[in-house]
Amino acid sequence: MPIDPISWAIIIGSALAGVTVGYFWDEIQEWASRMLGYILDSINRAIELTSDATVYLVKQGARFYKRIEVYVRNRNSGVTTLKYREEEVAEVPAEVEDQFRRNDKIKLMQQAT
Structure with a gap:
């Protein structure tokens, strides 16, 4: 064959x-x-290195935002950048609201003098 x-x-x-x-x-x-x-x-x-996250409560006008910030550094170049994310908070915690009221009263007293 x-x-x-x-x-x-x-x-x-x-x-x-x-x-x-x-x-x-x-x-x-x-x-x-x-x-x-x-x-x-x-x-x-x-490869990037990150810092610990820092959380803030930010007030912009009548809105409140939860802002999370992390510093990021490139391992080889050494360049550091700030990365963040904001989320709108529907309801502010009561203790934070109390802090806002106290600070508002302090500001009013300072302006009156």
């Missing part, structure tokens, strides 16, 4: 691919090592 042309093409193509890979094996290893180094360097640049 003779071998059909497709099988011959696969056999010859596989042999040529094997010879080609064998001939360029050192260059292939060097390229793969270099690419792996680039990938690891890019991952290393993406």
